[in-house]
Amino acid sequence: MPTGLLRQRRNLIITSILLIFLKFSGAEISKLSLLGLNFDGFQNPTAIYFFVWLLWLYFLVRYYQYYIREGVQLFVTEVSGVFNDLCEKPIQVEVKKYFPNSTEYFQSYTDLRRRNWQYIGQSEYNDEGYKVENYSFNFPRWKLFVHEVKSILHAFLNIPTFTDYLLPYVLALFTLIYCVTGWQGSLVNSIKLIYA
Numbered sequence: 001m002p003t004g005l006l007r008q009r010r011n012l013i014i015t016s017i018l019l020i021f022l023k024f025s026g027a028e029i030s031k032l033s034l035l036g037l038n039f040d041g042f043q044n045p046t047a048i049y050f051f052v053w054l055l056w057l058y059f060l061v062r063y064y065q066y067y068i069r070e071g072v073q074l075f076v077t078e079v080s081g082v083f084n085d086l087c088e089k090p091i092q093v094e095v096k097k098y099f100p101n102s103t104e105y106f107q108s109y110t111d112l113r114r115r116n117w118q119y120i121g122q123s124e125y126n127d128e129g130y131k132v133e134n135y136s137f138n139f140p141r142w143k144l145f146v147h148e149v150k151s152i153l154h155a156f157l158n159i160p161t162f163t164d165y166l167l168p169y170v171l172a173l174f175t176l177i178y179c180v181t182g183w184q185g186s187l188v189n190s191i192k193l194i195y196a
Contacts, residue, residue, distance in 0.1 A: 060172050
C-alpha cells in the first residue's frame with residue numbers, strides 16, 4: 001500500500017474509533033492537553049467535538065482522494081482475479097454444453113462482464129479436414145450467481161485488499177450512523193454549534 005494512502009487510512013481509522021469511543025463511553029471532555037499546553041474548563045466543550053468531526057471529515061476526503069488515485073486499480077485487479085479463478089470452471093462447463101468442440105481458450109469472468117455477457121469463441125472440427133468456426137451467444141449470467149457470491153466471500157475473507165481498502169469506509173459509515181445523534185458530541189449537536 002502506498003505511503004500516502006496508508007497515512008490517510010490510519011488517520012481516518014483513528015478519528016473514527018475516537019468518535020465511536022467518545023459516544024460509547026459517554027466521556028465528556030473537560031480538559032485538553034495539546035503540545036504541552038493544558039486547557040482546563042471549557043465554556044463550550046461541544047467545540048472540541050466539532051473540531052474532531054472536522055478532522056474526521058477531512059481524513060475521509062483525503063482517504064477518498066488517495067484511494068481513487070492509488071488504490072482502486074489494485075483493488076479491482078485483485079478482486080477480478082478472485083472472480084476469474086472461481087468462475088472459470090463453471091464458464092467452461094456452460095460453454096462446452098452448447099459448443100462441445102470449443103477451443104481450449106475460454107473467456108474469463110472479467111471478459112464476459114466487459115462484453116455485456118456476450119460470449120465469443122471458436123469451434124474446431126476435423127471431420128472433413130481442419131475447420132474453424134466462430135460463434136457467439138448470450139451467456140446466462142444467472143448460472144454464475146452462486147459462484148459470484150462465493151467469489152465475494154472468498155475475496156472478503158482471504159485477500160487483505162478488502163480490509164486494506166474498504167475497512168476505513170465501513171468504519172467511517174458506521175461512525176456516521178452510530179454517532180450522528182444522541183450524545184453531547186454528536187454530529188447534529190456539532191452542526192448546531194455553527195448556527196448558535
